[in-house]
Structure formats: structure tokens, C-alpha cells
Amino acid sequence: MRYDDNLKCLRLEGGEPPKDYLLVLMMDRLLVELYDQAGSGKGKNSSVFVAMDPNSEEPDYVVKFCNDHDKLIGSIHEKKRMRFDREIRALLKAVDYHKNAFLLNIVDHGTEKIGGYSFKYYVMEKADYDLGTFLAREKLSLQQKIVLCDGILKALMALHEIGIYHRDLKPDNIFFVGDQWKIGDLGFIAFREEDFDIDDRTEKIGPTGLLSPEATNKAFANRNNPEFEIDCIIDDKSDVFQLGKLFWYIFQGAIPTGQLIFDDFRIGDLDIFNNIIIPMLQYAKLRRPNIVQLDNNFEPIRKKFAVV
Template identity: 25%
Template sequence: MERLKSTDPKRIGGVAIRGRLGNGGMGRVYFGVTGDGDPVAVKVIRDELLGRTEVRARFARELDALRSVQSPHVAPLLAASDESEERPWLAIDYIRGLSLKELIEERGPLGAEQTATLGLLLTKALADIHAAELLHRDLKPGNILMGREGPKVIDLGLAAFLEGPTDLTTSEARLGTPVCMSPEQINTPRELTAATDVYALGSTLLYVLTKHFPFQDQVALVLLHKISSPNTQPDLGGVPESFEPLLRRMLAFDPAARPAVSELHSWFEQMVGNQLSTAIRNLAVTTYVERDTDPAEQIPPRKPPRKDLSTVAPPGSVIHRLAERLRNNYASTARF
């Protein structure tokens, strides 16, 4: 968490703003505390984008999606601005844990059993999102927070209707995060189905197991070409044998070849076995790393005061005389 800048708001709605959590392409997220002392994450549109109709429409879409989705595996909406407000905002439950991406970067890949449990819970999240007749369209390790009670999916800013084209896909709109983007999000972005979220979940679980994505390249255009071409195959190196057939199907180029969310749920449930509650508890315990919510504690300690060079330099030396002169000049001007 970062300290607030002088230009940042001190209150949004009834929330006291305490620090910055991060910035996205279109929004900024703050850490805040409600009047009842509950920690929340408050999202706003960046100042320079407030005048853009498409950005405001996407923000409204995210708000509608959060109101529609009821799931224990999606961070819930707690409050939001009135439609008449010029500066829209929304507040969701603050998940005091690392993102899945941060967790894997810091601790390395998870084992097959933990990944199966994670896959089961994320499949339930997708089922709940799809039950609200929506697509997430941007599921990725960075949009999954590992909370005290397990994973929570966040950021429905790219949510779209499950049936029919979205009105927010234009040449200027970000279609998703390339490393987790399905081929059809590049080739036919107005013809997406639930299979695009299945692909993103497959990319996410591959990263959890191996710390790499299906396709990688430093050049964005080359990466997009690899993803969108039927002639390139995803890199499944390092995947446990038990996961390889499933991930290959989830990452199939043809959306129709991917398993349905209900099939994924059955597969993960079978892999986890009869000790589901124990597996979920163990996953939460081993992946929960509590974030520090006090931005003041993130500030580096003040540097110790500089030593008076006149006390350490040899008397009569150039440094000694210069230090004395500076000290005397400061003493004479300090009175004013």
C-alpha cells in the first residue's frame, strides 16, 4: 500500500480513505475504512478518463455485474455512488491477502492437490458469474485474491453478457490480459461464450502449477499472434501428469472442444475426494498471507541526521572550516 498524495481524496462517500492499493488502465483503487471501522477497497475512475463515455459505461457495467453476482467466491459489493454523481465509485470487501499472482511469484507453484482445490473453488465462482448471465472475460492470477477463507475473484470491469455481443468491445477497449486471453477474444471478440472463461481458468491453473503461461513472448504482437493462431500449441511443460489432459482440453483453440464449467466442477470434485472441507481449509491456511493495511508502516524510516562535519573533520582542514561556515550561516539566518 502507498501513502496518499496531496491530490487524492480524503473521503469517498462515507469512507475515510487511508492509502492507495493500486492503479489500473482505467481506474484507481484506494484502501478505506467505513464509519463502522470495516476495511474496504474503493474503486474510482482516473481523473483524466472521467470524460470518456466508454470508460464510464464500463464502470457502470462492473457495478451492475457486482450487483447481479451472488457468490461466496466473488468479492462482494458493499456500497456504490448514486447514478447522479459526477465521480462514480464503488466499494467492495477488502480481502487482506496476496493476489494469486503475488503468491506464486513469492512462494512458487502449488502442488496438484492444492491446485485441484483451487480449481474447484474458482469453477464455482465462474458458475455463479455465468448464472447471472455474465462472462468475466479477464480471469487471471492478478484478479484472484487469496483471502483468509479461500480465493475471491475480483474485477468485473470487463464483464459482458453471456448471450449476445457486448457493446463495450471497440478498437480502443482492452479485451483482456494477453497471457490469459482466449484465441476468440482476439479473433472474434463479439462472439464470446462461457468457454472463454474456461480458457482463462486453464491459463491461470497452468501458471499456478508451473509459474508460466500457455504462451509467452516479450513482444505483445508476437504473443497475440501465438495465441490467435491454430498452428501454435500451448506450453504445458512442468504440468503434473494428472492435470495434463484436462489443461490441454481447457486450452483448446476451438471453444467447442473445451469442457463445460459443470464438467470441470465434477472433475475437480472427484480429484479432491471426500475430504473437501479439509482441503479447502488447508488451502486457505497455506496460501493466506496477511497484508499490512497501515500505509504509514510502508514508509521507509527517516534517514538519521547528518553528522556535523566540523566534529569529525580534523581542525583547520578545509572540510572543518566549510562545515563551521555553513553552521554559522544557518544559525544567523534561523533567527529570521
């Protein structure tokens, strides 16, 4: 990829012939403004653009830049660049293990010089819409909701099969592409095989309202008193808990909190409530299913609602 700072366009050079694409901002500010704020440490972790072929001959792509360029010094900026690198590494791993059908596909990646600053970036396929947008405008039958939950479950299962935990599941990070739901935004992922923790000790990992108990405790619990033994490890079972909250949101548009009883579950299906939702939303990890067990629990629901 080559970026033209004057024309505000980029060239994706992998094709024959190379194509020039116009950049259209998707987020709230231009990337090229970032180097005017060097050292401020403010703003989102990344800026996302649509790359459009002016001649409409090629599909649109999305380009995601890490906001923390090479001139921003310090452990905070270094960690953000490291997380961006890990996101790219996870996407490439999905390609290597043939799981990329369940994630937004990566097309290109590297570092680009813009205005005297080096920005990490990657290029990916463009989604049609995200889950939050879809649920805000569509009225779904119960069977359609089951199909939707099943598609997201399979995508998360593919991620876990290659040893990656998402840890930031929310409607904004689930995308529809073509005819399939895919997972995106891997900025908070963890790799199962790694023996070091990139997270700060009390860092909030995950979306507000959908945090697992261990993510909540990591950020807010009394961890200084040795009297208390508190699980603050955010892993595959944390994804299952977040997915349970996401399923509840899909079924009835609310975020589940407090002690849940069947009367709270307005769709009125006891099998889904007892065998899917309640096991996923257990406080203790040992009582939650892993992703394979959850998939097995889901099989009778698929048969009941004729979901293939």
C-alpha cells in the first residue's frame, strides 16, 4: 500500500494493475490530524477509513490505522502499538488455519509514512453492517434469532479453536458480510499459548455492560487485601459469559443483570433459558460451559427450531 499525502488517497498495489482508492473517513476525525496532537495521548486507539475505487470497478475495502505513531513515546503508546500488532497477527493466524471465513478478512498490512510519522495499518474486507445496526432496524422471529446466535457462536468457536480469545464481544464488533456473520475488532484479544499478560493490573478489558465477572473484578475488585482470592483472568470462559449477554440482547434487546429467573426471559422458551442462557451467565467459570460444550448444548435448540 502507498499513501499519497496530497491527494489523500492510497494505492493498493497487490493487483494487476495497481488501483488507486479514495479514503473516506468512517470514524470521527482524519488520521492526518493526529500528528498535530503528538504526545497528547488522547483519542481512539485506531482510525478506520473506507477505501473506495473512484471508478467503481473494485469492491470497497476498510483501512484501519493505529493512532499511536512511531513518534509517540512511552509504555502506554508502545502497548497500543503492540495490541495493534497482535490484532494483525490474529487475523493472519486465522488465514493460516483456514478460519478466516469467520473473521473480517485481512488483505494487506504494514507501516505507512504520513506527514513524517509512521503509522501501522491493515486493510480488510468491508462489512455490509454491524450487529447493532441490524438489530436496531429489524424485527426478527424467534427462529431468526436462533439462526443469528448460532452464526455468532460458530464464529467464536472458530476463534477459540486456534487459541484466540476475543474478550471484547459486543454488537459493534459483530459484522455481516455477504451471507455470513463475522467477528471483527480484535484489539483486546489474548492468545492461549502466551505466558505473559499485556493487560495493566486494573485495566478494564471489554465493553461496559457486557463485562464478565472476572473482567469486572480485574478493574474494580479489592485486590490489595490478601484475604481475598479473586479470579481476574480473562479467557475463553469470559468470552462465553459475554456471548451469553449478547444472546440475551439479541433475544429481547436488553442487557441481563442481577439474579435471572425464567419470568425475566420474555421469549418464554425454557430449553433456551435453562440449557443455554443460565449456564453461560454463571458467576464462577467452573460452572460455565466451554465453547465446545456450549455448541453441544445448542444442538437440541437447532433441531427444535430447524436450524441447519
